[in-house]
Amino acid sequence: MTTKYSGILEWVKQQIEDEKLKTGDKLPSIRLLAEQFQCSKNTVVKALLQLEKQHIVYAKPKSGYYVVDHFQVPITDDNDIDFLSAGPDKRIMPYEDFQHCMNQAIDHYKEQLFTYSEQQGLLSLRKELTKYLQHLQVFTKPDRLVITSGAQQALHILSVMPFPNGKKNVVIEQPTYFGMIDSLRLNQITTLEIELTMEGIDFEKLEKLFRTNDIKFFYIIPRCHNPLGHHYTNEEKKKIVALAEKYDVYIVEDDYLAELDTDSKADPLFAYEPNGRVIYVKSFSKVFLPGLRIATVVLPEKMISSFIHYKFSSDFNTSPLSQGALEIYLKNGMFQYHLESIKKLYIKKLKILIEACSLYLPNYVQFTKPKSGFYLTIFLPSHFDIDKMIYQLQEKHIYIDNASRMYLIKDKQQPAIRLSISQVNEHKIHLGIQQLATYIIEKHEKKTNNPFSFKSYH
Incomplete structure (x- = not known):
């Protein structure tokens, strides 16, 4: 049965690839396929259900099975040596596991799919993320989390929204993540730089920047730095937080690859000032699925309302289906x-x-x-x-x-x-x-x- 089953799957895919079956075309009937492959109708049905699950065909009641779209096997050049792409390794992405979670989310969040969901993000996901963040030494509560459509959206909103310190300018490391530079440029935010090498930054220069330049926040990638790969020590992080406290500067901590830090004793900056000085941004694009477009930001309580207002003007809310699927994926242990x-x-x-x-x-x-x-x-x-x-x-x-x-x-x-x-x-x-x-x-x-x-x- 396995051979016949596999044969049907491969035959249908090959027919589509060769364009003998095109988008919208009807497949041969179950009876004809059973005769062609000399197998039971039950085997044909199982194969067609698998093709339907893969979104290659779909069923019309009392009519038969039809081609969803022109199916093509992804073409990759074996000669390519790709040091450019920055998304997760495609060979180990949990597509099937996450598909199960997506299907469960559709069943579980049917009503939310047809309405606008909570602007701050699904409470159930925020609760799961609060538990997850504890593994990264980020201890907070669900009420302080806002779910965003990727970390880029969070960084964009933080760049343009007013901060409680009433200041206007931003300090960034040089070099740093190009998406943040683009947001600051597009929004014409006055931006100052602090040079970063693998030896770290000049703390005297940083203090002078904080003291003399009306700094709203310091954007920092504390570990697995993009593009250098630099990691700050815990002592350096404490010094940065202390300077921010002294000069009323906020810190936007982009901890996008926290999971890949090999130092189990390394802390985020958030751990040294969890009550509002450090705004913590966590993306799931680089360690999971970029297309999911889910990130979270941990905000001071006094900034939550304003942040949600700015987010609402951007996209109303982040996809409840993506949120629900990630919640299930975190809850069942698949993510770990x-x-x-x-x-x-x-x-x-x-x-x-x-x-x-x-x-x-x-x-x-x-x-x-x-x-x-x-x-x-x-x-x-x-x-x-x-x-x-x-x-x-x-x-x-x-x-x-x-x-x-x-x-x-x-x-x-x-x-x-x-x-x-x-x-x-x-x-x-x-x-x-x-x-x-x-x-x-x-x-x-x-x-x-x-x-x-x-x-x-x-």
Whole structure:
């Protein structure tokens, strides 16, 4: 039966792929398929139900089964070496598990799907998230959580809404997440920068910025920094919170990859000022499903009403179906199991990447050596044209990112590229870095034979 069942599945998919069956076409009847595959009608029905579950066909009562859409097997180029993509590794995404949760959410939240749900987010999800955040040393209550349509929405709202301190300007690390830079630019927010290297930041400069520049908040990625991979120590976090307290500055803590921190003793900044100075933003896009578009922000009580007002003007409410599915996924323990597998994989891939960079890159090229996370940044000699480099490497099926978009003032920084390990195949990392190093060496030798000496970012 298994062979016949599989044969029906493959035959239908092949017919669609070959365009012998097109969108809206009716499949042969159950009787005809049973005769064609010399099996029972029950076997045919089971196969058609599986195809329906995969959204390849649908049933019309008293009519038969029809093609939903042109089904295509995803085409991937085996030669691609992808250091560019920043979403989760597609090979370990829990699609089937989450589909079950989505189906349960449809059954459980039928009424909410046809109405506008709670503006602050489903209370049941906020309760689950409150429990989950405790594992990250974020202790709060559901009333302080607001569910947003991804972390980007939360950052955008925080950029434009008024804060209790009545201040207007923002401080960001340099470099930092390009989405935050874009929000600040688009909203014409006066933005100041504090340089970040793998050695950290200049605390004297930070204090001067806080003291003299009417700072509304300091946006910070405390661990698994994008794009450097930097991690602050607990002592540094305490100093930052103390300075924020002293000068009435809020902190927006973007803890998007907290789950990948290998240091079990590392705390978020929120742990050092949980009552309102630190606003905690947590995304699920990088460790789970980007398309889910779910994040949460933990706000001071006095800011919740204003934040919800700004969010409401943006999208009324975040999808109750996505919220309900995530709630079920958290509640049944699937998420913790998923995290265990991805953490092992990403630690392994990052280790391979650092080894490859150490082995193949020339000594005049500096690169960061993060202990965990997705990202590593490579700093190149000043004569390198990064956009041209990206284009030429693409022709070799190697994909990298220009780190210049992660700087507030692009012309000030040394040419740099960001590498991500999230979707690259671990077996291709060495080959990719070998080819990258060959490119760098060839271009550098054409330009000059003199070695360059740069400030270390190790």
